[in-house]
Amino acid sequence: xxxxxxxxxxxxxxxxSLRLSCVASGFTFEGYAMHWVRQTPGKGLxxxxxxxxxxxxxxxxxxxxxxxxxxxxxAKNALYxxxxxxxxxxxxxxxxxxxxGIALGGxxxxxxxxxxxxxxxx
Amino acid sequence: SSELTQDPAVSVAxxxxxxxxxxxxxxxxxxxxxxxxxxxxxxxxxxxxxxxRPSGIPDRFSGSTSTNTASLTITGAxxxxxxxxxxxxxxxxxxFLFGGGTKLTVx
Numbered sequence: 719x720x721x722x723x724x725x726x727x728x729x730x731x732x733x734x735s736l737r738l739s740c741v742a743s744g745f746t747f748e749g750y751a752m753h754w755v756r757q758t759p760g761k762g763l764x765x766x767x768x769x770x771x772x773x774x775x776x777x778x779x780x781x782x783x784x785x786x787x788x789x790x791x792x793a794k795n796a797l798y799x800x801x802x803x804x805x806x807x808x809x810x811x812x813x814x815x816x817x818x819g820i821a822l823g824g825x826x827x828x829x830x831x832x833x834x835x836x837x838x839x840x
Numbered sequence: 841s842s843e844l845t846q847d848p849a850v851s852v853a854x855x856x857x858x859x860x861x862x863x864x865x866x867x868x869x870x871x872x873x874x875x876x877x878x879x880x881x882x883x884x885x886x887x888x889x890x891x892x893r894p895s896g897i898p899d900r901f902s903g904s905t906s907t908n909t910a911s912l913t914i915t916g917a918x919x920x921x922x923x924x925x926x927x928x929x930x931x932x933x934x935x936f937l938f939g940g941g942t943k944l945t946v947x
Contacts, residue, residue, distance in 0.1 A: 763926055764938065765937070767929075777935060813883075832882060
């Protein structure tokens, strides 16, 4: 069974940092692009960042560019999201999602994790 | 503009056909992707590309596009289809966009 398990969420003050992790199992992790998607009750789903199979292609939503960094370790079947300079508006449930193919531009989300919650509070 | 617009709510009688739409100029260029999300659960991929369904998705779900509008059709809606449906696509700067979601009620 293909599975993604996120961790690393928590409560953090504005301006601080947090690192999310996502561990994959049940499929050949290095064969697929991966993404982070977040969800808030008021705004629905928002794509955050994506990374191609070999980390050669990265992209970010404008709302997080320059603050967040996506990375992966294919040897560990792991995806990461380093979040710096956190803001109140980054408060959300963060999902990692598997892409359908190796490239960043293909459809995403044929496998999702359960999500990890990030709360930025003063 | 790089936005995807969905109706907030749609209702359908049990066993009838529901159509959920998604409008955006980028759909003239890129395919829409459709997801189903039930309360407390992660989204589920329903349709991507040229009306491709992942393994395990019932064939009552289908997708189509006409000019700038993508449609998700549920033929013979079931009670378990009650959920929020999101469309998604790439935008012209190769980033991903999501629509605001449509809550489907099965009467």
